[in-house]
Amino acid sequence: MNPKLLGCAILAALATAAPAAAAVAPIVGTPLGIGTMKTPFAAKLKPGALIVESVKVAPGGNFGWHTHGSAVAVVITSGTLTVWDSSVANCAPQRYGKGQAFVEPANHLHMARNDGTKPVQLYVTYLGLPTGVQPNIPGTQPAGCTP
Numbered sequence: 001m002n003p004k005l006l007g008c009a010i011l012a013a014l015a016t017a018a019p020a021a022a023a024v025a026p027i028v029g030t031p032l033g034i035g036t037m038k039t040p041f042a043a044k045l046k047p048g049a050l051i052v053e054s055v056k057v058a059p060g061g062n063f064g065w066h067t068h069g070s071a072v073a074v075v076i077t078s079g080t081l082t083v084w085d086s087s088v089a090n091c092a093p094q095r096y097g098k099g100q101a102f103v104e105p106a107n108h109l110h111m112a113r114n115d116g117t118k119p120v121q122l123y124v125t126y127l128g129l130p131t132g133v134q135p136n137i138p139g140t141q142p143a144g145c146t147p
Contacts, residue, residue, distance in 0.1 A: 033123040035075035035101025043071045043105065048128035051135060057081065057120040062113040065141045068106060069133035070126045075101040079120030083112045084147045091145035109139045111147060 032054070048070060057063075057079070080097040086109040088094065096102060104110065114120045126135050 033075035033077040041103040045128040051126040057114040065139040070129040
């Protein structure tokens with residue numbers, strides 16, 4: 001083959017070849033906590049802050065009776081958290097361990113405590129906390145709820 005013709009053929013092939021794909025920077029996500037919710041939940045969220053907190057509760061640690069200014073989603077990554085909920089019959093305690101999750105509506109009265117011998121690690125996400133409202137609002141123990 002004629003060297004000039006071969007050179008033209010190579011240039012033509014290179015000119016029509018698809019451009020090399022640009023290198024894409026990797027995106028790496030690391031879950032902070034994964035939990036399974038056993039109770040369905042639907043919420044109509046209002047605009048506001050979305051806050052994610054890492055919370056460690058020492059053995060005997062107690063949140064006291066309180067509400068939240070927004071709906072909250074909680075996932076337990078270690079230990080067991082005991083929750084008393086004013087809307088549950090007889091205020092029966094509910095225990096959530098590693099890999100479990102729950103959602104609470106805004107302004108819902110409840111209390112949580114670590115009754116175990118090991119720390120509880122959990123992640124809580126406040127969903128649409130209004131400006132100026134504290135994430136945790138102290139409440140009064142309701143009648144019939146004795147942890």
